[in-house]
Amino acid sequence: SMSYDLRPPILNTLGLTAAIESLANKISTSTNMDVSVDLPFSIDRIVHKDLEINIYRILQECFNNVIKHAQATKVNLAFNFDSRVLSITFDDNGIGYNQNLVLGGQGLLGIKERVLLLKGHLKINSQANQGTQLLISIPICK
Numbered sequence: 001s002m003s004y005d006l007r008p009p010i011l012n013t014l015g016l017t018a019a020i021e022s023l024a025n026k027i028s029t030s031t032n033m034d035v036s037v038d039l040p041f042s043i044d045r046i047v048h049k050d051l052e053i054n055i056y057r058i059l060q061e062c063f064n065n066v067i068k069h070a071q072a073t074k075v076n077l078a079f080n081f082d083s084r085v086l087s088i089t090f091d092d093n094g095i096g097y098n099q100n101l102v103l104g105g106q107g108l109l110g111i112k113e114r115v116l117l118l119k120g121h122l123k124i125n126s127q128a129n130q131g132t133q134l135l136i137s138i139p140i141c142k
Contacts, residue, residue, distance in 0.1 A: 007053060015044035016052045020059060024077060027063045038078040046081055046140055051118060055086075055138065058114050062090045062134060065107040070094025070132060081140070088136040096126045 010019045021037060028035040047055060059077070066072050072094030080087040108124070111134070115122040120138035 008056070011052055011056060015042070016047055016055065017042045017044050019056055023056070023059060023063065027067070031067060033066070033072060034074045036076050038076070041081065043079065043086070046086060048140070051138070051140070054114050054118055058111055058136065059090070061107050061111050066092045066094060068107070072131065084140055086138045086140050090134040090136070091131065093131045096128050096130045096132050098128050099124065099126055
């Protein structure tokens with residue numbers, strides 16, 4: 001399981017789009033969490049192969065945070081592509097947190113570092129008992 005998670009073979013064989021859908025399905029079935037993915041286009045034609053593993057890792061960590069901390073029953077994951085920027089919205093209906101009190105754990109730090117590595121932008125919206133939303137923008141240059 002650990003070696004599979006390092007570089008999922010599905011990234012090489014079927015691409016990032018299938019890998020994201022597979023990850024969401026795996027989370028949904030293993031946690032009984034309702035996970036919806038709004039992916040109206042194939043990311044494989046947009047995202048350069050070198051970026052795929054980092055985008056996958058970002059989403060993997062988003063799901064890990066929800067599982068560990070959020071007590072959520074629903075996650076909505078949506079993708080948009082506009083003006084050479086891939087936008088990812090990751091929403092959960094969990095317990096949220098007061099952003100003024102929480103400095104961020106290793107999971108959020110890892111997400112922030114990966115987004116910065118991709119020259120992207122991360123915005124987190126969260127309040128106690130109102131869930132958490134991550135807005136991720138990544139410039140895509142092929």
